[in-house]
Amino acid sequence: MNWQPHAVGLAERVTHRSSRWRAPVAETARHLLVPRWWERDPDGWAVRDGSADESRWLDTAYSDTSLITSVGPLHADCASSDDRPVGLPTSSSTLPSLVVRMFQHARLGDSDTLGHVGTGPGYGDALACRRLGDKQVTSMDVDPYLVEAARARLGEMGLHPAVLHVDATGDLPGTFDRIVATVSVRPIPASWLAALKPGGRLVTTIAGTSLLVTAEKTEDGGATGRVEWDRAGFMHARHSADYPPRLAALLATARKHDGDDISTGRYPVVHVTEAWDLASMLDIVAPGIEHRFDEDDKQRTALMAHADGSWARATAHADEAPQVNQSGPRRLWDILDEVRTYWLTNGELPVRGAKIFVKPDGSTDLARGKWLAKL
Template structure:
């Protein structure tokens, strides 16, 4: 299909409109980043993507509709310049964009992150002209292009674990005149050939701060990454790197989540009914409802991360009305079921999973329900610890 002759004119107009909206929303306070948003042609980096349909299918699965210029030029261009995350891959399998199919469900494994979050990440990391930067997770290359606009291509390195993703991003970047250093590499290990960096920004999440990133950041440099885990609790942290592999930084406010680094993804745990079958027949009244960490609220988002710190190897799923916790590392399990206006918990194995989480929830309440920005993450002696002046230290998974 031949593109309309006025494509670039329309795209420039939409970029200007998007930049204006982001500025009015307080996202583009820095004129350098606004200029980058106005110049980078996002549509060149997203030739095909998926958008969710208005309604799920009969089984409750999200219906993902493919969007390309050939299928619907207007919808494609409008979405490219909307402040929306565009899913470009599911389950690690590259779509056939010449003949894309509607999808039902699936786990997104690559995307073009919404522009406001992309800019927010670079800005929160205090990236400024003159810095050298490592981006972990090239994705479509749009974020990389923004960094190149501000810093210059020579000072930008971007790595991606998926070779096909990187190949497509490289083609789009080079076609637009950007020439950063690109490499297929696992973000867990950074990229030694270009170290050291002034700033490292990760567009994926990790269970623990990778030591290689600390070693590849100059003292006084900063690392912005998202910590997550198998309960899908998230927290962003901006670390300032010290000497001898140490770092400290505060958690940042907000409810931002990123896909897990593939090496840190949760393992399969089988059938929750099999785990529940080995639990005691009778339980106890739960001191806290599981809804405290599952509700669609900002506090629950924060609490899920704290709960994850207490039980870092636990996973959670809900079957009917019953919440299941499963720990494949220790062989522990727990269920929470609504019974007569309360929740009954049954636990088995060497780790009492819900009891651990309850202790953290109770301590959080007693401390006055402090927000994420009051917590600090300390990385020292090869481990990481979440600390708060009114709460006991919470050890996170070791890197």
């Protein structure tokens, strides 16, 4: 299979010609790390087998897109054509441009050791090995199948990083000049700070947000840095084969029932999860809200739910003021409207570009101007 021109084309799309990451992307056979993957079709998730259509396999593997490799506990490698899993994606091969950007944010030097949290299919580790060398790369994942598969497939490419089965929210196996997480966390694990060498640099994302954080270790064992202007979204770090149950029942209640509080909203119905800055600011103020959004020719509907029992439903035609139903201990739509008011009053939301201060125990403060927040 003549995959090299496809890899070269991908490298040209996702790196600058003078980038040190261009050669690693051009030399890495991504398709061998993702032989099977999940795609959405009208009936839900459907497995795709690369060997059944090699042309499609190459086009898919060398596109700058994320490829879902697990849904719930079911790996695409182990699925049959009849499987239709439900639930959230639990592993993917991240879009190559984002992998490169995460490593660029780490400011890797030639002699640096890298701790990579979130092995997945191993594509990021392949790039890191070609950039740094096998002995400088340690990769960790909570899923033992992913660890074994990535180790074997990387080995077939002649790459031999340390690929370890580790719940990376606990103790890490060693110390590193750089830690890059391609899973999101909240809070930042204290173990990551302990595993950073003096002056080491951490790159991660905050769970529930698109906030990409870079921070350097300080003498007290904490770290200081900033929320980058860049954006990134990764799956939440997990501790087992799947995520805990979500709030489907409460969202169903929000869809069907009248609230204890019925009012007219100040602003049009918004698809919160598609408004990345708004969603990130909301999740800093009120973490853990789940969202659903529907739109047709007649109406927009936004649902919100939280594990504390709070829920909200906003419905409206186009950009009209919505009718808002809310119930539970908090008024979730009112919290959202407060964030939107802040945005309109101040011209922007303060969370992106904020300074970040991480204590040795992982507790984290954000600050920008007069705005302060704790994660």
